[in-house]
Amino acid sequence: MARAMETGNHAAGYALAVAGEANRDARGCACGAYPITPQSEIIEFLRGFDFTKGRVIPVESEHSAMAVCIGASLAGARAFTASSANGLAYMVENIFAAGFYRLPIVLIAVNRTLGPPWNIWVDQGDSLMLRDAALLQFYAESHQDLVDTILVAFRVGEDQRVLLPALVALDGFVTSHTQMVVDLPERELVDRYLPHCNIPHRLRGEHPATIGGLTWPRETEHHRVEIQEAMERVPQVLAEALDEFEHVFGRRPHGALSAEHTDDADTVLMACNTMVRTLRNVVTARRDKGERIGMINSKMFRPFPRQELLAAVSNAKRIGVLDRNHSPGSGGIFWQEVAATLQSRPDVIVQDYLVGLGGGDVTPEVIDEIIDDLNAREKAGEPVWKEVAA
């Protein structure tokens, strides 16, 4: 392993590049590239990488960047790109297309607040707007988790039982632009970990075919069911991918959902991305004082790990969800998932906290206040705006 001080963006760029390179003896790799703050350094890194069999193709928009990935993937290449905020919004149509085409493209989302008004800091509203695409979604908590999860995302998405695109999100600036110590996986190990990309329905000159033409309702229903079934196979595929990762690299990345200290906890907090690490420090400190408190790192948003969640909170009385996002007219998006999952558990208080929107710095003090609020609750209420920058 090469230990280095790198920004999150360069670490992500490295992971994409070595994953693409691992397909050099098959049908190569391709990246449709369009820069946007705070994602740009990923594209810069990829443009500077000397691919044996692969190209970074600069285009005029995010929509076209994903179109390039779709074309490359349909030709059998390992395809990937990255974007943020309004760039992701512009890409949306083709992200849906990639999912419905069943193309295992990896998309890095450097989370940034959607504008206007313009704001470049972290907020998960951009990637979570893709909630209903046929797209796996992972949220990385650290540089190391980011690098490892990108490799896992390729392996799971390309698995013949899944064949779906995968999104890996990181915090804009907090992760993307921060220099941290990270172990960059060596290329030989990545070559071992990632099988050649196999797109079974790729276009072949010897068998001309149309993909994505007009279908009747009956066929559409069938395709949606197929996608749902593929999603349902993800936990098994992911578990195998993590086992293999540990086997090759000697460490195990977080799974879809990590429960920490929940066995004896009355109060459980849930978060993802770097907020998890702040939360972990707060929970550790409180447990050192004897509190029965636990936490959940909800790393995977799609498919949402309902079974893992139910198992993790079997002894909990109160669950607080930290949502760095806001669905206007409803509330936090993770909270909606948790509330829907726990409909069978009316005894549990599920309370939403909207926190750190627009890049507000979620400090341990803020999380302490949230926990105090949660512990004092007899029943759940409407989502609470916890404005950290007020």
Add this chain to the structure above:
Amino acid sequence: MIELTIYGRGGQGGVTLAKLIATAHFLRGKHGQAFGVYAAERSGAPLQAYVRIDDNEITNHNQVYEPDHVIVLDRTLINPQILTGLKPDGWIILNSPDGPDAFAEQFSGWHVATVDATTIAVSNGLGTRAVPIVNTTVLGAAARVFDMSLEDVEAALVEVKFGGPNIKSAREAYERVQVKRLKGRLAAAPSAPPKEPVAGILDDVVGAMPRIKTGSWATRQPERQTLTPPCNHGCPAGNDVRGFVEAVGEEDYDRAMTILLETSPLPGVCGRVCPAPCMEACNRRLFDEPVNVRELERYAADHGQRPDPVKPWRKERMAVVGSGPAGLSAAYHLARLGYPATMFEGSAELGGVLRTGIPTYRLPRDVLGEEISYVLQHGVDVQSGRFIDRADLLKLSHEYAAVFVGTGLQDSRNLNISGSATDLMEQGIDFLDRVRQGQVRLDGEHVIVVGGGNTAVDAARSAKRIGAGSVRIVYRRTRAEMPAIKEEVDEGLEEGVTLHELVMPLRLDRDGLGPLLTCQRMRLGEPDESGRPRPIPDTSEDAQFDLRCNRVILALGQTSNLAILPEGSEIRKDGTLLGLSGAPIFAGGDFATAEGTVTAAIGSGRSGAWHIHRTLTGEDLFPPPSEPVAEPDVITMHLFNHAPRENSVMLPAADRRHTFKEVRLGLADGPDRHPAVAEAGRCFSCGVCNDCDQCLNYCPEGIVLRDGEGYRFDYGYCKGCGICSSQCPRGVIYMSEL
């Protein structure tokens, strides 16, 4: 865990410094974290960067609120606010030319380290004094404080791929940093001001963003200036060239005429015969071709109405001797100042050299007549056919309140040519006057004109028109050095005149076949005092040759005849003659300056009038020193489109050879063509705002405002980005450092 806050400005490398410090520790096996608070991705904006160092994995991703130490990269950011949250034993590391004691009061009780990183960095070529890149230098200073060795510093610089000057600079800083614990009670940060309530998105103007005061963000701000357009600067008559061109562009020819008549009574004349130094100065020459100012002036004169002349209202009477361009200008400007003026002219008709020296195919009589008539309508009296000699001048100086002498150049330069046929030589200026009076035909004659100025070209082209069989101009330098107006030379060549460069006549003899001009071939040597290459005789064998001819016309320039002036007097530089008995006598035009152009004579006549007025009344009309000239580098040329110059319609060369009809017919309007407006539209309006709105349209903050009083900047919301300045096509907006 050690936490560190770096205060700097965008472009100084604060985030990279954070990375270097973290890297130096990482290379020693520690965990490091380095990041900046990003907002304005813009040079000069204040920013903070943070570093964390620990033995274990760092899981804190928040900003640093209670740093162990602070570093300030920019002198302008040193203020008590940097003490916010700083731990009491922490270091304050300052980029400052002053030592720690300079901060005895501000940072009393604190550990302070100073280093003049800006000077060290700039001396090692890292950035400029305006934008020094000080990060690698400050790293050296920080190393001393953070117990890092020079080896650690160099290893980090190498790891982050910084080269020699950075390492040298860091080493110098390491050696030169001054450290001290200041005496006194620990100074405290001022308490943070209470936060203002946040504006709603619908507040202010509907749909507008909540506005943010830019505060210390801006390090510079736009200012407006008016520069002198190079055309105006280059016009010897002092015309507001840019102003009248703008009026032509707006099809307001009356206004164009009013602007021109402010300074010159002869726009119709200048629009035809001026050598147009304005066009030589025109910045557009560096883009495609200069604006065709001469034709635009003619167009304005041909199409604009003159304002009603004013009549004299003062009692002091003025005498003007000479009615050439200087005299006409002096009389005109004196009359406009209210003085009744009398013009004395030796010839029967007014106009001086404009009438006798410029052929009518260049300057039709009616154009000249109309402009002279306009001068006279200002209540100017004329005494023509009255030659003023020295005694007369002294007399006038007693009869009038002031006398202006503008008698031009009366004596022609001669050439020392020997030989038996020198009777065939004639002065060009005399020849032109005889041609004008219809006294001469040259049917079939072979004519040689000697010289390179306008008189030479005029004589040659006139000779062609009165039947000469051949006309040759011989000139001792090359065409490039000819003082004549370039277009006139072109037109002469079109009409069949030939030019013999690098030729100097020596003798004019006769042999059995007739007259014979012996010439010497020349070559160009080193520049002489006029800046032009000096012609020197070619020494090769066949350097002398003969040219057959019937007539030689000399056009070598003229000199003024100072015999009219009182004995012992001299012309002073400012054109005044003082110390005489009686009224003051002022001299102007070619008589005084020998500038040799109509436009210079006009300008000289006007300043003569102003001198007289100032002497009589004490009122000074001379403008204060003008603003600097708008040099080409202030013009944002890429904002303009290339456009070919509009040119005058010409009488065909074949038609010109036998008539004195005007050759240039001016910019001709067609059904769908308005070349004068198009040509005026080519003007850059150098250094003068013409309300193009480019600044207003491009300001990303919408802080350029325009109302009835023009443009202004709402500095409260200006971030100093400079886009207005870089988008100003004409150098009106510049950025001043705050």
